[in-house]
Amino acid sequence: MKKKIISMLLVACMGLSLVACGNSGGGNAPANNEPAKEDAGTDDTEPVDDGGADAEASNEGGSSDGVITVGFSQVGAESDWRTANSESMKSTFSEANGYKLIFDDAQQKQENQLTAIRNFINQEVDYIVLAPTTETGWDTVLQEAKDAGIPVIIVDRMVDVSDDSLYNCYVGGNFKLEGQKACEWLKAYADAKGINELNIAHIQGTIGASAQIGRTEGLEEAAEKYGWNIVAQQSGEFTQAKGQEVMESMLKQNDNINVVYCENDNEAFGAIDAIKAAGKTVGPDGDILVMSFDTVKAGIEMTMTGDIICNTECNPLHGPRVEELIKKMEAGEEPEKIAYVDEGIFTFGDEVASVSIDGQDYEVTKVTQEVIDGRMY
Amino acid sequence: MSKEKGFNWKQMTSHHLFMPIVCLVIVCLANVIKSPDFFKISINDSGVLYGSVIDIVNRASELVILAIGMTLVTAASGGQDISVGAIMAVAAAVCCQILSGGEASTSAYQNPFILAALAGLAASILCGMFNGFLVAKLKIQPMVATLILYTAGRGIAQLVTKGQITYVRVDSYKVLGGYIGKCPIPTPIFAAIISVVVAYLVLNKTALGLYIESVGINGEASRLVGLNSTRIKWMAYVICGFLAGFAGLVNSSRIYSADANNIGLNLEMDAILAVALGGNLLSGGKFSLAGSIIGAFTIQALTTTLLSMNVSADQIPVYKAIVVVVIVVLQSPVFKKQMAVWKVRKSAEGGRA
Numbered sequence: 001m002k003k004k005i006i007s008m009l010l011v012a013c014m015g016l017s018l019v020a021c022g023n024s025g026g027g028n029a030p031a032n033n034e035p036a037k038e039d040a041g042t043d044d045t046e047p048v049d050d051g052g053a054d055a056e057a058s059n060e061g062g063s064s065d066g067v068i069t070v071g072f073s074q075v076g077a078e079s080d081w082r083t084a085n086s087e088s089m090k091s092t093f094s095e096a097n098g099y100k101l102i103f104d105d106a107q108q109k110q111e112n113q114l115t116a117i118r119n120f121i122n123q124e125v126d127y128i129v130l131a132p133t134t135e136t137g138w139d140t141v142l143q144e145a146k147d148a149g150i151p152v153i154i155v156d157r158m159v160d161v162s163d164d165s166l167y168n169c170y171v172g173g174n175f176k177l178e179g180q181k182a183c184e185w186l187k188a189y190a191d192a193k194g195i196n197e198l199n200i201a202h203i204q205g206t207i208g209a210s211a212q213i214g215r216t217e218g219l220e221e222a223a224e225k226y227g228w229n230i231v232a233q234q235s236g237e238f239t240q241a242k243g244q245e246v247m248e249s250m251l252k253q254n255d256n257i258n259v260v261y262c263e264n265d266n267e268a269f270g271a272i273d274a275i276k277a278a279g280k281t282v283g284p285d286g287d288i289l290v291m292s293f294d295t296v297k298a299g300i301e302m303t304m305t306g307d308i309i310c311n312t313e314c315n316p317l318h319g320p321r322v323e324e325l326i327k328k329m330e331a332g333e334e335p336e337k338i339a340y341v342d343e344g345i346f347t348f349g350d351e352v353a354s355v356s357i358d359g360q361d362y363e364v365t366k367v368t369q370e371v372i373d374g375r376m377y
Numbered sequence: 378m379s380k381e382k383g384f385n386w387k388q389m390t391s392h393h394l395f396m397p398i399v400c401l402v403i404v405c406l407a408n409v410i411k412s413p414d415f416f417k418i419s420i421n422d423s424g425v426l427y428g429s430v431i432d433i434v435n436r437a438s439e440l441v442i443l444a445i446g447m448t449l450v451t452a453a454s455g456g457q458d459i460s461v462g463a464i465m466a467v468a469a470a471v472c473c474q475i476l477s478g479g480e481a482s483t484s485a486y487q488n489p490f491i492l493a494a495l496a497g498l499a500a501s502i503l504c505g506m507f508n509g510f511l512v513a514k515l516k517i518q519p520m521v522a523t524l525i526l527y528t529a530g531r532g533i534a535q536l537v538t539k540g541q542i543t544y545v546r547v548d549s550y551k552v553l554g555g556y557i558g559k560c561p562i563p564t565p566i567f568a569a570i571i572s573v574v575v576a577y578l579v580l581n582k583t584a585l586g587l588y589i590e591s592v593g594i595n596g597e598a599s600r601l602v603g604l605n606s607t608r609i610k611w612m613a614y615v616i617c618g619f620l621a622g623f624a625g626l627v628n629s630s631r632i633y634s635a636d637a638n639n640i641g642l643n644l645e646m647d648a649i650l651a652v653a654l655g656g657n658l659l660s661g662g663k664f665s666l667a668g669s670i671i672g673a674f675t676i677q678a679l680t681t682t683l684l685s686m687n688v689s690a691d692q693i694p695v696y697k698a699i700v701v702v703v704i705v706v707l708q709s710p711v712f713k714k715q716m717a718v719w720k721v722r723k724s725a726e727g728g729r730a
Contacts, residue, residue, distance in 0.1 A: 077540035078638050083481070086540075105540060107531060108638055207691045235690030239639045240632040245436060249684040252429045253412065270632065277555070279422030298482070298544070 068326065069100045071120030072129040075156075076108045079238065079266050080296035084377040085131070085156065085316035092319030110134055117141050121148045127326055128152045130167075134208060135160040142166040151329055155318045157210040164337075168329065171321045173314045174340045175211045179218015181345050181362055182291055182312045184355035186259065187226055189310070192351040198228040199256045203236040203246055203271060205263040211238075211314070215263045215293060231257060236267040243270030251278045260290045265299035265311070268292035272307050282307050284348060295346055297377060304367040306348040311367075315341040317376060346371070393656050397671040400654065400704045404678045411686055425561045429681065437677035438565035439465075439624040439641070442572045443648040444669040446617030448657060449576075452593045453613035454512055455661030456519025457649045463530025464504045464618055465625030465641030470534035472497030472626055473543040473635035482544040490549065498622045504530065505618015509611035527645070534637035544634040554631030565627050572620060573670060580666065589613060593661035647676050650701065656708055675704070 070093050074086050086103070093099035102125060106112035110133045120128050121144055128150050132138060138159045143166060145152050152167040159167065190198060202219060205212035212235075223230050232250040236243035243262060247270065250257065260275070262268040268290055272282055280287040283306040292299060295313040303311045318341060325335040345355065350366040365371060408415040408429065418428035443461050450458045475496055478487025486493075504526055511522035553564055580586030588609050591599045596606040621641075628640050653659055654675055655668025679700055683693050706712055 076638055077535065077542070078636070080542065083541055105535070107535065204690070207689070232687055233689070234684060234687065237639075237690070239636065240634065241628070241636070241639060244631065246684060248432055249429075249681060252432065253685050253687075273632075277423065277425065278427060279425070 066098045067100050068098065068127065068330070069102065069123075069125040070127045070129055070326070071102045071104070071116070071123065071125040073104045073106055073113045073116040073120070073131065075113075075131050075133050076105055078108060079264065079294070080298060081264070081294045081314065081316050084296065085318060087377070088317040088319035089129070089322070090319075092323050097323075106133060108133060110137060114141050117145060121145055121150060124148075125150060127329075129322060130154050130159075131156045132159050133157075135210060139163075139166065153322055153325060155322060169325050169335045169337055169339060171318050171325065171339045171341065173211075173343055175214025175314075176217050177214075177340075177357065178293060178312045178314060178343060179215040180222070180357045181218075181343075181355055182215075182261070182293070182310060183218055183222030183226075184357055185310050185312075185345055185347065185352055185364060186291065187222065188352040188355060189347075195258070198226075198259050199231045199254065200228055200259045200261055201247070201250045201254070201257045202230050202233040203243055203250075203260065203262045203267045204233065205235065205238045205267070207235050209238070211293070212263055219261055236262065236270065238264050238266060240266045240270040240273075243267030244274045245270075247271040247274035248278070251275065251280070258288055260288055262290065262292045264314075265292050265294045265296050265302075265308075268299065268308055269302070272302070284309060295344075297372075297375075300346055300367055300372055300375070303346050303348055304369070304372065309348050311346045313343040313346060315343045317341070393665055394668055394671065396708045397655050397668050397675065400707070401671055401675045401678060404675055404682060404700070408678075408682050408685070411682075420561060424559060425556055425563070429685065431563070433674065433678050433681045435563040435565055436681065437674050438563075438569040439628050440644065440647055440651060440673040440677055441569040441670050442620050442624040442627070443644060444651040444655075444673040445572055445576045445666060446620035447645075447648040447652050448655070448664050448666055448669040449580075449589055449613040450519070450617045451649075451652050451657060451659055452661055452664035453589045453610045454519050455593055455659075456512070457645075457652075457659065458508060458523045458614065458617050458621075459520060459645045459649070460504065460508060460523040460526035460530055461617065461621040461624075461648055462641035462643065462645040463527055463534070464501050464621040465628060465644065466534040466635070466637050467504060467530050467537070468497040468501040468622035468625035469629035469635040469640050470537040470543070470637050471500040473545050473629060474537050476545045476547075476550065477543050480543075481539075481541040482546065484546045486545075486547055486550075494626060497626055498619060501618045501622020501625065502615060503618075505615040505621070506611070508618060509614030512614060513607045513610035531637055534635070534640075538635055538637050540637075542634050542636045546633060551630060551633050553627055554629070554633075565631070568623070568627050572623065573666070576666060585609075585612075590663050594663070648673075651676055654701075654704055654708070 072089050072093070075082060077083055077086065090101060090103065093101040102120065102123065104116035106116060113130065113133060117128060117130065118141065128145055130152060132154065135158060139161050142152055142159070142161060146166055154167045154170045156172045158170060158172070161167070186198070200219070200223065202216070204216055219230070222228065231254045234246045234250065236246045243266060247260065251274065260271050262271055272290055275282055275288055275290075282288050282290050289309045290307065291310045292308045293312050293314055295303070295311045299308060299311050302308045321339055321341055325339060328335045345362060345364045346367050347364055348367065352364050354361050354363050356362070405415070412429070415429050418426055418431060421427035446461065447458060450456070472493045475488050475493035476486055476490065477483035508523050508526060511517045511525070512519050553568065555564060557564055588599070588604055591604060592606040592609045600606045625640060629635050651672035652669045654672030655665055655670070657664050657668055679697060683696055688696055
């Protein structure tokens with residue numbers, strides 16, 4: 001009897017969670033799998049499993065009746081950046097544009113993403129777009145997608161797979177370049193202001209994430225090159241709460257910090273709160289300069305007030321770039337393997353006009369109200 | 378020998394808290410070696426108390442609040458509530474969403490704070506009632522019963538916040554996680570103290586504490602002497618849910634937002650650990666609230682120590698695990714017995730010589 005009740009409860013829970021999944025996708029997720037299957041079904045004269053070539057043919061067929069089904073497995077909604085990223089995908093792959101987007105929020109868990117991709121394969125979507133939670137552990141599931149002949153586009157973070165033919169292309173920010181841009185700016189700014197000694201507190205992202213690896217590399221190389229001191233280095237896990245806690249602890253250990261290098265905006269918000277609570281000031285005339293990445297809306301607003309002195313953009317608007325690649329594949333062309341999105345540098349002041357990395361010049365934008373209004377997110 | 382010990386309750390209880398305190402002191406001393414001014418507390422430029430110890434006490438507040446609830450649940454049902462972290466997220470999500478009036482960010486209250494806070498707490502009580510129903514009424518294993526909300530809770534919180542981080546950028550919302558006006562002591566510390574005092578009064582001035590222990594030791598016997606064991610177990614879960622909700626509000630106020638994915642993440646494990654470090658039996662029965670609270674501070678001291686020692690984030694769990702293993706072994710009955718035997722032998726040898 002007891003067991004029966006438990007099993008009934010568990011079944012009820014499973015049922016409920018399925019319903020919840022359906023709802024959380026909002027208008028973009030089909031209420032059931034039928035429509036998605038129909039789209040694929042009408043043109044699929046051959047089973048999709050037959051291999052890449054056949055599947056591609058059926059995809060081309062799929063586009064002829066106008067609707068392309070895209071399955072998008074998103075990491076979650078942990079930051080404003082992620083929300084903007086999801087929004088970009090949703091608005092690009094809208095029904096009005098001739099797409100059917102199946103959106104899946106993995107709530108930061110890789111196992112949810114694995115399930116989502118397998119669901120996409122079962123639903124016979126035309127393209128799978130994956131924003132991976134971590135770099136490793138994707139070989140099996142991507143192989144399954146490849147066997148099913150479904151092209152995979154990786155966005156935002158990179159995957160680390162033994163065979164890079166497991167995905168068709170990657171769209172995202174060049175994280176190391178972002179780190180280099182920020183550091184070159186810092187060098188130029190320090191020179192312009194006559195700051196000789198830089199004692200940097202480094203709040204890293206979630207260890208192992210592509211953004212953390214790239215941005216950390218950028219800083220560490222620059223620190224070695226220019227003789228900066230990294231006095232403390234600790235992960236803030238890309239969250240405001242951790243950023244605050246870590247900064248609090250760093251301030252107790254070192255009283256000579258004059259630069260904080262946060263690897264995303266949320267960490268910077270937390271760090272700024274901690275610095276202010278410690279009775280120190282941030283900004284161009286304050287005790288500590290806070291640098292950040294991502295440039296979400298709240299982030300760029302704080303850049304205008306100088307709380308964040310320099311904010312290197314990590315463009316979340318991946319939708320159009322992904323669509324470009326899908327169109328290329330629809331036309332039967334080979335897409336470029338790695339496609340970076342354009343990213344800017346936003347600063348409080350205009351001391352530095354541009355930075356140059358490997359001979360390439362990047363413009364630095366001083367944040368004004370017009371700049372904020374002109375941004376799409 | 379063992380009989381004598383069994384009757385000496387006073388010695389037993391002092392022994393009970395002895396080890397947890399020793400552990401806390403050791404963790405703190407490790408800090409002093411690294412930075413001699415670890416215990417230094419000063420008033421900083423913005424007129425608030427400033428120092429590593431303050432950080433630990435401040436940051437431990439949520440854990441202390443959770444540990445109280447976890448202790449009661451453990452004592453009454455002989456199992457743990459692993460959904461407290463998720464309940465924190467639910468409470469915070471409900472509260473912030475009401476305050477922001479459904480927007481992702483707000484700079485003014487859309488609804489009164491009291492209403493939002495009460496709604497958040499009500500949501501957490503509801504979660505507690507659900508857990509309590511499953512455990513007490515349907516007699517499902519606590520770990521399994523609370524697993525439901527452990528998994529579903531963050532999903533619910535996500536639904537409430539529509540998957541966004543809801544920001545409430547209003548200064549008065551930051552009070553609970555910050556400072557009250559010019560008061561130099563962080564508010565979360567008060568929140569923790571109030572929770573502890575109220576819990577202490579309720580447990581010791583009424584018979585509830587005794588009932589909980591009695592139900593935890595033998596539910597059937599308690600029922601036969603006239604206690605409603607089902608209701609008492611259920612109440613323990615409701616209290617635990619309420620306290621989790623309160624901790625969620627404090628945590629959300631610190632970052633003036635509801636971050637459904639990260640508020641209270643993995644805190645349930647820390648809370649269970651706090652109960653265990655406090656020398657409480659995880660199989661229920663007699664409990665020591667003071668032990669759990671000391672356990673909570675020990676865990677936070679450990680976290681803060683590892684942060685301040687610049688241990689890289691991917692190694693922190695390893696160090697934490699090592700320290701926890703040592704502490705738990707030190708407090709295990711087998712080890713204690715061995716120590717007692719060894720002591721007796723030593724004194725016997727000393728007596729002969």
